[in-house]
Amino acid sequence: MVREHIDTIDSLLARYVAGTLPAPARVLVEAHLELKPENRVRVANLEAMAGQALMEIDPAALSDRDAMLAAIIESQAPETVAAAPKPDAVVFPQVLRDFIGFDAGDVPWRTRLPGYREYDLGDIDGCHVNLFWIKPGRTVPAHTHEGSELSLVLDGAFSDSRGHYGRGDISVADDSVDHRPCADAERPCIGLAVMDAPLKMTGSFRQMIGDLIG
Template identity: 55%
Template sequence: MTSDATDTIDTLIARYVAGNLPTPARVLVASHLELNPRSRALARGLEVMAGEELELETPRPIRDPKNRLAAILGSDAPAPIILPPQPANAIYPRALRDYVGFDADETPWRTKMPGFREHDLGEIEGFHVSLFWIRPGRRIPTHTHGGVELSLVLDGAFTDVHGRYGRGDISIADETVEHRPTAEMDRPCIGMAITDAPLKLTGSIPRRLMDIIGG
């Protein structure tokens, strides 16, 4: 994951703490926080900082937020966020299970192409929201995006031009990124994706596949 992507994820977490994310992104980030201790520590530090600002008679805007985020991560950790216990064998984080009402083994998958399944949650607050399942070793057709795509890996892992994304990692792609995500061989890759525009296939793929996967 590049440093720019890390900065973007930190900004997402800051917006989550501030309550400034639309519902699909809020659920995705809340699920990420359950799976990523580093991000939980950042969120907790931001919550403490926000509480200190609220105690001031005249709250101040955060100056140099990038350095403030770095300072939080480099300082003594505040009291950790206590997570409720997960049910045995649960794959979806609690935030996602509460949102969709089921776990991975109950997901009503629909095969979109060989080795790729999807559960389409539809358009929510201007975003297309879906869950995906990729067969071990399966390569997704090469594509870019008309807007921004956030993908959270819930189980397994995939690799693309930016590196490896495992359980709890967020991939961020936009019109500047052309990639071909490939699931690792040991198990299926399961995740959540939200987009604000359709993807654009760029390889030598028949037009009918664009229709199948929403291009």
């Protein structure tokens, strides 16, 4: 995803519409749309804007994907369409179950840190993919990102210095973000993470120990 930098939800959705996302990021967006069907309106608008923009772009410029995406984002949105009805609540959306082959109750979690579990799906289409589980009230040690990371909340919620992320929300982070996500106290936070480079710990050793045993 570094070669196609993603820094906002709008740019993420624009790349989804343009078909330039790697497979795990595309699954993440489709899972987001299952959980937040109202955002299908944004995607439908982007698709309509893309069609309008493509008619206005010089065909010789179509090989430049960045120019095409810029045209999509800058176009004026047409009249919005009605949002699809919300599906029945499930922990894992159907597209994610199809992608990983099982549902939430069957995840073979492994404890990586106190209060933090992970299921590592490995490298897929140039991205590293994992499911994560954070104990209620647990703070993840401070870190930044050497590349781009997309995190989709599947159940529960977490907060960091930028805001609060609940079921269906996507957190977009890169090397400009240094944060300490903290799961809400009511229930574990379960999510899907797609990244194109490793994390980099930034907190002091004392802070890290405090986060892990707090």
